[in-house]
Amino acid sequence: MADVARLNLTTKGAEVRLRSLLEDVVQGHFGVYPEYRLALAVWFGKSGGDVHNLLELFSGPPSNQFALTRFSLLWKTGSESPPFVEISATSVDHFSRQLASDPVVLRRFFESWEVLYFDKGLLPENITAAFNIITEPPHLMKGWYVEADRARGRTIRDLLSSYESSRPYVGLVKTGESQDFENCRGLLHVEHNQLWLPISLNGLKVYTFYNELQQGQPGLFLFRGGSLYLPLKFEEKTAPEYSSLVLKRLPDDRYPEVYLRAVHPPEQPAA
């Protein structure tokens, strides 16, 4: 058994090193071509051989074919010896169209694959879905924090018109709601490395919405679609069951839950 364990460890170590070499290749392609931005890198057809396969998709002017390049993964040292990487590169647009019209042609990219890099802002939904790139938990509501003095006397429509065009700042996954929908509680999220993840209690302390609530002068959370909520309090609780609601569980399953009350501003702005 000890020998098997050692063998697995060696294999694992080799894969870790191989992954880092491939990631170095991918990083070398950030911002290299002024017109093209790297949107996706996938290690596919993973095997123990000397040639390792990468798929790279670039945003920018569409291309109608795959460009193939092959070189040593030890290129930084000037070596031309194995292991080698063979890169199949094309445009996001081309790949997306092929995926929709003729997915069988792309079958080889989906054999034993691992996403090494993605930029979700550059990828259409059919590609993120095909490679199972999940960046947010189910039922995440995205929105903004509006300071109390900015919200005063304004309708929801007016607030949405001010905020809707800007990048969502905060997310909420509800963990409970009253029958009349007037009160709810949930886990606040922000983006880390492109993933919407729950905020820990320690992490909360840097955010304006937390500090203003502690000072007794909370603003409001405005969510896409027009829900408006007043934060009432934060309460940290141990809740292993919440791990199924989030992409990454918090240490020791300790989640700060925010308690919210729905706010109904006037239909007409204050005179």
Added chain:
Amino acid sequence: MTDTLKSICEQCTHLNNPQLDFIPAELERCREILARDLRELVSAAAGENEKSVAVLAGIVLEGTLYTLIKWQSGYIAERRGTFEFNPGHSLRNFVEIFNRWLNDLTPTVTLPDSVVYYRDLVHINQELKGEPSICATASREMLRILDLLLGVLSELTLA
């Protein structure tokens, strides 16, 4: 906003009295630059200059990560398999490296993606994309994030 930048900054002990001992002697120039930029940051906060604070705090954050990652390249290589410090990386790259490879050294700090957008407020198109109070929010959060990070780093004894 209920808090002034000055009052937040006064509570941020690691900004006012930075302990940059985690920076080794061979990176003395980095330490000097960070110390100077921190002084300018505190001064901008005292003057309630929201945009200056947001951008300058982003610069200090980038400098701190640059220094930390350069210094800890060997540690990252040990965990990752190989690692070569790239001084030309962007703040986004540094944040990703910090969150992925150095988070076990500083488990209480994970940097949100918003720090990159806040630093990029230096470009007017980024500010135009943000919500109306983006500079007010960014400046306050960046002060607190930077203070938290410097506090954690000051307690580390890095190999």
